[in-house]
Amino acid sequence: MAEVEKSREAKKQETPGNIITERIRTGRIYMPDVDISEDRDNLVLYADLPGAGDEDVSVTLENDVLTIEAKILPEKSDAHRLSHAEYGTGDYFRSFTINEPIDREKIEAKMKDGVLRIVLPKKEEAKPKQIKIHAG
Amino acid sequence: MAMRTLAPWRWGRRSVPVGREMEAYPLDVFQREMNRLFDDFFKGFGLRPFGEEIEGTAAFYPQVDMTEDEKAVYVTAELPGLDEKDIDINLSKDSITIKGEKKEEREEKGKESYYMERSFGSFTRVLPIPVEINPDKVEATFKKGVLNITLPKIHKEKKEQKKIQIKSS
Numbered sequence: 263m264a265e266v267e268k269s270r271e272a273k274k275q276e277t278p279g280n281i282i283t284e285r286i287r288t289g290r291i292y293m294p295d296v297d298i299s300e301d302r303d304n305l306v307l308y309a310d311l312p313g314a315g316d317e318d319v320s321v322t323l324e325n326d327v328l329t330i331e332a333k334i335l336p337e338k339s340d341a342h343r344l345s346h347a348e349y350g351t352g353d354y355f356r357s358f359t360i361n362e363p364i365d366r367e368k369i370e371a372k373m374k375d376g377v378l379r380i381v382l383p384k385k386e387e388a389k390p391k392q393i394k395i396h397a398g
Numbered sequence: 399m400a401m402r403t404l405a406p407w408r409w410g411r412r413s414v415p416v417g418r419e420m421e422a423y424p425l426d427v428f429q430r431e432m433n434r435l436f437d438d439f440f441k442g443f444g445l446r447p448f449g450e451e452i453e454g455t456a457a458f459y460p461q462v463d464m465t466e467d468e469k470a471v472y473v474t475a476e477l478p479g480l481d482e483k484d485i486d487i488n489l490s491k492d493s494i495t496i497k498g499e500k501k502e503e504r505e506e507k508g509k510e511s512y513y514m515e516r517s518f519g520s521f522t523r524v525l526p527i528p529v530e531i532n533p534d535k536v537e538a539t540f541k542k543g544v545l546n547i548t549l550p551k552i553h554k555e556k557k558e559q560k561k562i563q564i565k566s567s
Contacts, residue, residue: 274461274476295515295516295517296513296515296516297511297513297514297515297516298511298512298513299509299510299511299512300509300510300511300512301509301510306509308503308516310478310479310516310543311478311543312476312477312478312542312543312544313476313542313543313544314542314543315541315542318542341467342465342466342467342472343465343466343467344426344463344464344465345464345465345466345471345528346462346463346464346525347426347430347463347464348461348462348463349461349462349463349476350430375477375478375479375480375481375540375542375543376476376477376478376479376542376543376544377478377479377543379503
């Protein structure tokens with residue numbers, strides 16, 4: 263039963279070593295799960311960052327690369343003995359290349375209950391336009 | 399390891415440990431590595447060792463850590479996107495049940511999705527408690543998407559130590 267349950271877990275994944283540069287802080291880095299969707303006006307990104315508060319997260323958009331980073335301080339003290347472990351704690355890191363022109367002044371990011379929500383409004387020229395067809 | 403480097407569907411994806419490890423529980427880390435190795439391998443075929451569903455269809459299933467010291471047992475669970483109102487904790491004599499539902503954010507119509515990695519749905523986890531605890535003093539906090547439960551132990555067998563003087567005759 264335990265094994266079956268284990269394989270059903272949505273596992274926390276570590277960031278592949280080849281996409282990030284060497285870091286000064288030691289410890290593990292995790293790749294947060296994200297949902298990204300798009301409508302006419304916005305790109306919306308949700309990322310699960312359990313353990314991160316708004317002061318721990320940094321979101322940067324440099325050129326067209328959106329980077330999400332969160333620094334997590336370990337909570338468990340050394341005095342505790344581990345009896346059962348399923349997840350690891352560590353920093354989060356992930357970056358995306360955004361192909362659409364984004365209105366940088368209007369980007370909004372919000373952190374709630376360990377979920378980050380970023381709304382990236384598209385620039386006016388990137389929005390689809392309805393073209394009227396005239397009857398000839 | 400050799401198997402996994404040969405598997406083309408895994409190339410360039412995760413699992414290269416980053417930096418030197420400063421882990422408090424090296425053996426546990428090793429076990430986790432091993433589990434992941436197997437999981438990754440079977441995932442490539444779209445099947446799991448125990449006939450479980452294919453990745454992506456899995457419902458939200460939170461991961462739990464349990465630690466203890468001489469005073470209490472501590473349970474932590476990662477529950478991003480839940481509210482404390484969505485979480486239900488029940489204590490029985492020798493187990494603790496964490497129940498809840500991770501609700502999907504309201505999606506407006508006309509949206510196109512590019513990434514859908516996060517999972518949603520309701521879950522129940524029953525965790526056995528290894529020692530006798532005091533049910534009246536159990537505390538739970540929920541902060542930043544992480545649930546913390548403290549279960550204070552009852553010390554019955556541990557009598558106070560008493561120093562016995564040896565008298566010289």
